[in-house]
Amino acid sequence: MAQQEKTETMEHLESATLEGKNKVLGFWLFLAAETVLFACLFGTYLALKGRNMGGPTAQELFDLTLVAVATGLLLTSSLTSVLAVNAMNLRKLKGVIFWLVVTVLLGLGFLILEIYEFIHYTHMGHTFVSSAFGSAFYTLVGTHGAHVTFGLFWIVGLIIQVAQRGITKETAPKVFLSTLYWHFIDVVWVFIFTLVYLLGKVG
Amino acid sequence: MATLIIVTVAVLFLGAILTGGYNQRFLDRVKNSVVWDYITTVDHKKIAHLYYFAGIFYFVVGGIEALLIRTQLISPGSQFLTGDAYNQVITMHGTTMIFFAAMPLFFGLMNAILPLQIGARDVAFPFLNNFGFWLFFFGALLTNLSWFLGGAPDAGWTSYTSLALNEFSPGPGIDYYVLGLQISGIGTLISAINFIVTVINMRAPGMTFLRMPMFTWTTFVSSLLILFAFPALTVGLLLLMFDRLFGSNFFDHSMGGSHLIWQHLFWIFGHPEVYIVILPAFGIISDVVSTFSKKRLFGYNSMVFATAVIGFLGFMVWVHHMFTVGLGPVSNSIFGVATMAIAVPTGIKVFNWLFTMWGGEIRFNTAMLFALGFIPTFVMGGVTGVMVALPAADFQFQDSYFVVAHFHYTLIGGTVMAIFAGSYYWWPKMFGRKLNETLGKWHFWTFLIGFHLTFLPQHWLGLFGMPRRVFTYNDVPALANINLVSSIGVIGMAVGTLIFAINILQSFMKKADASADPWNGRTLEWAVPSPAPVYNFKQLPLIRAFDQFWVSKQTGKEIEPAEPLGSIHMPSSTYLPFLMSLALFIAGFGFITRGFAMAAVGLILFFITMYIRSYEHDPGYHIEPEQLKGAEKEAKA
């Protein structure tokens, strides 16, 4: 019995302490709140997406190839981040660092593509101030991008911390939380590419 | 110039963090002072004191704003406070009372009592607890600075667009509203997460969910409401900020925007908000009524169920604030019915309180008097609530004084009376002394009579056609006489509040010698000394029943401990949350003044301090059993 319990706590280092359990639960609550936050942004976007005031429409602007590549990058980074947590529970420090670095690189690729995309749109006359559609688009997709940026800074910080201090009862919850966050922003992206880009393309 | 100053301050800021100061003796004096203790504390009991007194301060500020309003309205054609100045006062009265008085007062009571009621040593996230307070503090400060720096917001506490946009509100007032509420809103959200995790993960062994006191339950459900409602406000404030500061077009018709989106976002937050400020009140009344009726709460399971139903339905009714904007009969009907449905679980609660008192041994002390004043007053507010829930009727009531009467009956008769009840009830546990009962009774009666004198006539004002948010009215006897009576009534509330303030002051001039259980209480917080020691419980208690403390007293035994006497781990104090909140305050100020360099500096400082926190490696300290035993020997000697 004791051996089995030990295995369980050893498998899930992030919830081995009360502090770890509290952090994980608290973070899920934060994600639940963020769900409502993004829902409000989605609602606003969907209500305003037709109000382009003579500027370019969603159909004219969006390029499915670029969106597909960005989606591929982010989705893959979600996989690599869970492989990092897996390595963490296997106590493989090198694995953790490797997969987290790959995650960051993929995320960075996503961001660069998105920035390129935004600049391209501004040249086409679709800006933050050009119409209600513009304001809603850049706020929704931009807020997601800001979350991605924050996540990258967070994970980089943790890569350094884990490299210095190793995988411990203190660092494990932090890594776990950062990957939960990372998965969440991929979840939001699923809705963005569906409701903004795909639906925007069909008009 | 401003940028230069801010950059210099920032460099000093960082220098202070990284070097730990330069004058060791001065630093020692600072570190041992009471002020530093309170700035850096992570102890939920001290944070409770901070919240409570900040709330009292803003209650007085909001009360003065109310006095100004009623002074203007005492006679028709008065020139005391007109036009935009009047609009600023009514806006700040509402904003201050709801966000900066009611919520912190509740957070104060929750912080002080919830961990004790569930047998915990602290909340789940002591660092975040401190952070939540300072965010509230700086947000409230920012909004109230508007009085001195450019003009307060003047578009009502609901700040509807398009009025709130630059075209019709060109000054900085609305910006203070947006940024101040955004900052303090983050604090509120953080505190809600803290309470939820505390209740789920940190209950003492044997303290099942259905053995928790009602105050804990209502705190829990109220925190869930905060969790899901505040993000809507966050988005609304963000979009309003973007429209005002960066030229976006969310609410501007001419560029394709819609003013209705603000109303939806605001009320998706705003309706749950009023349940956020009434559910904890219900919890206080349940605890107070059962204690001072010397009887177990009637229908506990149905009370819990009703609380959950009220919380859930509270999210489905926001459109009842928008019956008259033209959404159509289908929308209006659905939301009207849902609104009326909330009266059912609320009624269940009222009957349960009455059934608790029936056959009980009632003590009419001040806390109980406030609870007894709460019940009929709140019910009156609830009844007018069902009236305005009918869309067809609401077309007449909307934006009239009838609505003003309704919500003051529920907010003052409900929230404020319950806060007073909770204050008198838990004062010994929070501060080690009781409030004076004679002064308390004077407080109660002057406040209650003054309240009804002010707000009961306002129902007729509304029925006779007086709109709200107007600074004067026609000189006809009906309106003039009623407004006169209403304005006289505020004297009662002002005197009552003054007596309360005197009561508070005199309580601190006495010795802190209250006993652990001055009221013969039923719940766990009365099992520890008054005030509670820093570690709350020497040994976490083992719970075997509802009202375990009462049960143990009846059988003459102490509550069983759930663990042996051992070393107790305590978290360390920290100044980082104060710095993080200050950084956001600087950022907010930058955005308001359009000094975007300052805003950027504030945000960067915020993120840097977050990074520093992540790298911190402070495992706290321990209190050893010998220290606990020593204190026990002293107490016995």
Place this chain on the structure above:
Amino acid sequence: MEKENGANVHNKSQTLRYVIAFAVMVVLTVIAFYLVATNVVTVQLLVPILLILATVQVILQLYFFMHLDQKGSGFPILFMFTGAIAAVVSAVGIILM
């Protein structure tokens, strides 16, 4: 099952689960893009199909990548479900009205 340092067969099989879940997500995404790019479905049918594809993918993310399939996940599941309801109600409210 080896238990020296916590590494065991259980964790190795987790990797496979993650990769399979990832593959399914990729397929769902490709289907969604394909349907839009080739215009084979009418708009009325497309909206619910895309929403279903997205919802399924999100559930996969939550269960497999975010570990909601493990025990002790009761509360996170409850809160995310409640959050989703509040989210849908709010979003639909804003859009429709």
